[in-house]
Amino acid sequence: MEEDGVKSWVMAVTAQTPTNIAVIKYWGKRDESLILPINDSISITLDPAHLCTTTSVAVSPSFTHDRMWLNGKEISLSGGRFQNCLRELRSRANDVEDVEKGVKIAKKDWDNMHVHIVSYNNFPTAAGLASSAAGLACLVFSLAKLMNVKEDHSTLSAIARQGSGSACRSLYGGFVKWIMGKEENGSDSIAVQLADEKHWDDLVIIIAVVSSRQKETSSTSGMRDTVETSALVEHRAKVVVPKRIIQMEEAIKNRDFPAFAALTCADSNQFHAVALDTCPPIFYMNDTSHRQVLFLIISRVEKWNRFEGTPQVAYTFDAGPNAVLISRDRKTAALLLQRLLFYFPPQSETDLNSYVIGDKTILQDAG
Ligand code: ADP
Ligand code: DP6
Ligand code: CO
Secondary structure (H helix, E strand, O other): OEEEEEEOOOOOEEEEEEEEEEEEEOOEEEOOOOOEOOOEEEEEEOOOOOOOOEEEEEOOOOOOOOOOEOOOOEOOOOOHHHHHHHHHOOOOOOOOEEEEOEEEHEEEEEEEEEEEEEEEEEEOOOOOOOHHHHHHHHHHHHHHHHOOOOOOHHHHHHHHHHHOOHHHHHHOOEEEEEEOOOOOOOOOOEEEEEEEOOOOOOOOOEEEOOOOOOOOOHHHHHHHHHHOOOOOOHHHHHHHHHHHHHHHHHHOOHHHHHHHHHHHHHHHHHHHHHHHOOOOOOOOOOOHHHHHHHHHHHHHHHHHOOOOOOOOOOEOOOOOOOEEEEEOHHHHHHHHHHHHHHHHHHHHHHHHHHHEEEOOOOOOOOO
16 A cells, blocks of 8 residues: 555454453452462353454554554553553564565564554453453454464463453463462463363353443452452462362362352352452442342252252352353253243343353454
């Protein structure tokens, strides 16, 4: 393309990244700028067909500064987290050449090239369904492709961590553990895959979107307040979570659903307990969320249908009111959904409005 005698071109890359839902929660940082957590966490990466971020990144000599649009609205990239990710990626960029388009960017020129980023979440943003996880993982993944960054997933995951802690886990599929690490520079605070998405493919995930409204307290500020004011969170991080991590790894390895469900529910409960123990208290779950938990507990007590006293469904709530239900198999999921639709019908007097049925999956590159 030739405009006013100046060579102009645009080169773009699009990627898709799924979100992940923690079954042992990350809540609290020991280093705010590097994003280093106070405990290990474990999550399940979801199927991008249901919950994912799609991000297109473009570079052109005609771009005068870095810009980003999220869900159709321009947002600022001036925050430290975006800047940290961009800096880490630019420092690892390589030569890029597309002869057909007449594109040539030398490694050393990336410092002076600007990017435009357009991102879309196919699920509610900032509503407690881990949009920051899918969003920042996708941002890093797509920019790395554009800039011809040759590092492996582990390095990209460490960069994504500096954008949003939970994002480091979205670079892997299946069951993923984020090891908190000990080093001050964060070099050992990394995500590792515990088992791939095929390991336990009976599990079905149902997400009850109780509210898609943006939460009042972001995860970042919520966990900062918790670390500063909660008397319980230290006990959680130092005593409770280390034991649960060992037990959860064992439950996942053995596909032991009763143990998996007990740990998942207990950890969700404790995460919301430390949120309540924060000053001022943080209420992420709402009345509908509470009624759903009661419904699950009562269902088990009544042993309805195939529910024979042992847990068939695990629940976990992230930093928001939306229930993530993990059912042990498809039959149970069908029964559960039938019951949920009966007791919590969409568009009822509650603000519950939809159900999403998902699966575990792997990272997808939209090319
Ligand atoms: P959530 O529970 O949805 O992760 P958080 O409070 O952790 O909520 O993070 C929400 C923030 O994450 C948004 O305000 C935005 O800054 C960032 N975010 C969400 N989606 C994207 C995206 N697709 N690309 C870049 N940043 C995103
Ligand atoms: C409740 O990763 O969103 O979802 O690192 O400040 O961006 P920042 O926070 P974020 O926190 C996620 C908290 C959680 C639990 C989890 O995903 O482990
Ligand atoms: Co988040």
